[in-house]
Amino acid sequence: MKTITIYTDGACSGNPGPGGWGAILQYGPHTKELSGGERNTTNNRMELTGVIMALQTLKEPCIVELYSDSKYVIDALSKGWAKGWRARGWVKSDKKPALNPDLWEKLLDLCEIHQVRTHWVKGHADNPYNTRCDQMAVGEWQKLK
Numbered sequence: 001m002k003t004i005t006i007y008t009d010g011a012c013s014g015n016p017g018p019g020g021w022g023a024i025l026q027y028g029p030h031t032k033e034l035s036g037g038e039r040n041t042t043n044n045r046m047e048l049t050g051v052i053m054a055l056q057t058l059k060e061p062c063i064v065e066l067y068s069d070s071k072y073v074i075d076a077l078s079k080g081w082a083k084g085w086r087a088r089g090w091v092k093s094d095k096k097p098a099l100n101p102d103l104w105e106k107l108l109d110l111c112e113i114h115q116v117r118t119h120w121v122k123g124h125a126d127n128p129y130n131t132r133c134d135q136m137a138v139g140e141w142q143k144l145k
Contacts (some may be wrong), residue, residue: 001115002027003063006054007018009133010070010121015142020140021050022133025057032057033132046137047073055117063115069123069130078118082108092132099131104141 005026012019020037034053037063038046055064067073081137085091085098085107092098110116121127124134 001061001063003065004021004058005065005067006051006127007121007127007133008047008050008054008065008070008073009068009137010043010048011134011137011141012041012043012046012052013145016040016042018141019046020137020142020144021046022136022140023050023054024133025054025128035136037137037144039144045071045100045103048100050133052103052110052138053115055107055114059116061115062101063111063117065117065119065132066089067119067121067127069121071120073115074118074120076104076108076129077107077111077116098111112119 007024010019010021018039020035021029021042022035025032034057051066051073082104085104090098090101121130122128
């Protein structure tokens, strides 16, 4: 099974407001950049969309080293929260509805195809790939303003 490294980031001007996401996929010497945006969205939706779009690009099951500065994404996957929300009909442990169930459903389905290993990176720090993803995400929402 191939091991792919993916970096993602999401950004939003206002919350909600115009948003964008960026992703970098790396396999051996190959690098692919993806980005997109939506006119009326939230930062968390863009964080999730970046991961989903990157995983949907893969043509076969892979081991994925996923790097994101989103605690929302990383914690919900690594700590099993998102699976719990789905098992409870998209209700959190505090009995409040889980946000973004449409995107979490897609992401959890993709995580059943790929072996996703999550890694949190500090945003706006010294990671050049996270910085590049942020630049792409911001560039996408700026196109929509």
